[in-house]
Amino acid sequence: MASLKKLAGQTLWYGVSNIAAKLLNQLLTPLITYMLNKPAGMVDYGNFSTLYAFISFINVVYTYGMETAYFRFSSAGEDQKKLFQTTFTSLLVTSIVLSTILIGFRGPIAEYAGVGVHSEYITWCVLILAIDTMAAIPFARLRQEERPRKYAFVRLSGIVVNIILTFFFIAYSPRFVAEHPGNAYAIWYKQNTNVGFLIIANLTQAAVTFLLLYKEWLGYRFRFDKELWKRLLTYSAPMVIVGLGGMVNETIDRIMLPHLYGSRIQGTIETSIYAANYKIAIFITLFITAFRMSAEPFFFNQAADKNAPNTYARVMKWFVIILCCAFLSTALFLDGIKYYVGPAFRNERSLGIVPILLAANVCLGIYYNLSVWYKITDRMRMGMYITLMGAAITLVSNTLLIPKYGMYACAWTTFAAYFSMMVVSYLLGQRYFPVPYNMKKLLSYLGVMAIMFFTQKLVGHFTESLIVRLTSATVLMLMFLRMVVAVEKEELKGMPVIGKYLK
Template identity: 50%
Template sequence: MSQLKKLASQTVLYGLSNVGAKLINYLLNPILSYALIDAAGKAANGNMALLYASITFLNIVFTYGMETAYFRFSANKEISKQTLFQTSFTSLFFSTMVMSMLLILCNTSLAQLIGVDKAVFINYAIAIVAIDTIAVIPFAKLRQQEQPLKYAFIKIGGILTTLLLTAWFVLYSPAFCKAHAQSAYAQWITPLSTTELLLLANLLGSLFTFLFLWKEWFSVRFNIDWNLWKRILTYSLPFLIIGLGGMINEVIDRIMLGKLVSADALISKTTTAIYNFNYKLAIFITLFIQAFKMAAEPFFFNQSKEKEAPLLYAKVMHWFVITLCLAFLFTALFLDVWKFYIGPTYRSGIGVVPILLAANVCLGIYYNLAVWYKVSDNLKYGVLITLIGATITLVLNYLFIPTYGMFACAWTTFICYAVMMILSYSIGQKHYPIPYAIKKISSYLILTAVLFFAQSFIAHQLDALFLKICSGLIAFALFLVYVVKQEQLHWRQLPFLKR
């Protein structure tokens, strides 16, 4: 239990700082979905959905697995921490400069490929990715040196900057520019489209992050240990394929939706925007998975040499699944409340949310299962599973989006992650057996599904929001009671309550 508490502590210290930043970022949802409701606003939201999907891909390419490799090699006491930092940072810095220049030269073609209106949008996106990439290794160094407060301050500060600037540009800047039309600010801002303003807010937020890492920049020396660099690349490059495949599974649906759902550009972007906003209602599962990934990666590597490591991994999975189920129910049972998080114009896609929540449960379990090929250096299986998932995503979306629209995207996401989860478990048990409590874990997943469908049926018969909430609370309480009974624990013995 002490190791579980250690992982929980690391999740709080390192994961939740990043999750807090992402949570603040999700506050942009109501601003954008309530304020941008005209045709131009919907087009801007559609552009941003496409650009964010593209930025996610570029982040994977630009970092090519170096963060994971940094943690892996930082656990090696024979390697100088300073040499590792300089080699990793120098590699990322120069590769970022080269890739950024090449992509900017192709910005017009990229804009047409992605489906956004202007090539300048691509320039903004590349600048954001470049700044964020250069900061990857300094942030990894902060985590490795156990400086969670500084890490959290910088991360959350950058997102707060983006949030405040977005609110200013969307809600207040138009009136200010109208009242001060001759000011330098108005003459600069007025010609910019809504999409450019949203991208500008993101770029300035990234610059804030960059500037507040100033102490780390003073320690930078552009040196490479070529032998170490080759070892790092040998380990990191498979994660480029895994990362790209993962991003295909995560974000390609929005790009394909915009391309395939309709021949009308406005309808396509509107549908993409609706799907994108409802996708974000899976926030609690998404944020928990992100927090867990940040804490678990160094934790799993540090424990990999211990004799009891497989048993520890099984215990982690056990409580991880329970938490995922709670996060699913917390969202799915109260959709009649969470729907107010997005504007009325975008609520027509609320039906995809439970499907996406279930998909993210499978994804979370897959991430936990993936420990076996990381610690046993069987990365080829990680690549294989990821490529199978990406193939499922591409084929099913291509076949069914023209007929079923955003629901095809949601069901494809669920099928993809479910298949990856099953494959990872099946292959992993042959190469790195871990004694997961399959029967008990399955019982939690089945009960979660039963409670959701039962409560959804009951809530559909009710008119009053209060009664719908009460039915959700009852279902949620039933799951908690079942967990306590199955684990034969008192409340204070639960890992997240025990002090």
């Protein structure tokens, strides 16, 4: 119980920081989708979404699993100073090399991304990649040293800077430029696009974040332990494949959609709508991110404990319960949450992908939890094969289905890939590192979650009243929570805060 409380506390801190940061960041979605509500604006948002899909994809190559390797070797008793110097030096050198190559090919990349006349946007994106990469190990050090407060402060500060600049460029500047057309800033502003302004805001965020981590990297010296680096790379190399496969599953649809669905303009608008509605599934991804941030070092630190499998099983149970709550809190209340995106980006067709993406993220979250077996047993290649399987499903299905079904092909393909990865990871995990998961209970919670969702869909089929729908959603949500309390009452009594209300 003590270890679970520790994980819960760390998840709370990382959760609060990540949820607050992402919620602050998500304030940009309504701002952008309500302001860029004309076809030209939708094309800009579509191009921006495609560019950031590229950034997420290439970021895996920039970091090549060094974060996870840092955790693994740190928990194994490696000299902390030597480990930090070697990983930081490795990322610094490779970032310089990769950035030089990408900037050299910025013209063709800009053409493919739909911003051909502004190849400087690619240069700015490359700078974001490089700066974020150099912040990776300092952030990892904060997590490994269990300093979530500093982690939260740095993350939130960067996001606030991004929001302020985005509001300045997208909401304030158009009016200022209209009133002062001859101003030097107005001339510069007219020469750029909304895509460029959004990139500048993100670049500034990256720079501010890195500077706020100065205490973590200030003592860095350009030193490199070759033997340690070889061991790090041997461990992390499969993570590059795992990471690339993961990014294929997570972002490749926004790269493929503009090119495969109708004309380029039509495909880009479809991408903008898909990307905006994807953001509605934020609540599940928020928790998954927070859990991953705290669970990865936790799982490694618990690995030597003889009770580790039982601890992992209990973590999985509560993880699934919270995933179910996150799914229901979004899917049941979609009639109200839909106003999160601008009217040009939402309709009955686009909102239909949200529950599919939510279910996909439930599978992804469970997969991340299951993946502990190949990380702590050093069978990273197994994780690589599972991820490649998901990537193959994603690439083949999207290629075949996007031309006909557009964003729905992307949503269902995402679900199919994550579901397959979850099932295969469970089966292999039970062979190589058996964990006594209570499958009957886990499947029951997921089954009840599905029943609650389809019950709400049935209510919506018979009435268009928003009050009736939201009332129904509230009742169903409370029923699920009541069920959890009834089933898990004894364990809940031993938990901080909640426990005192159940005794």
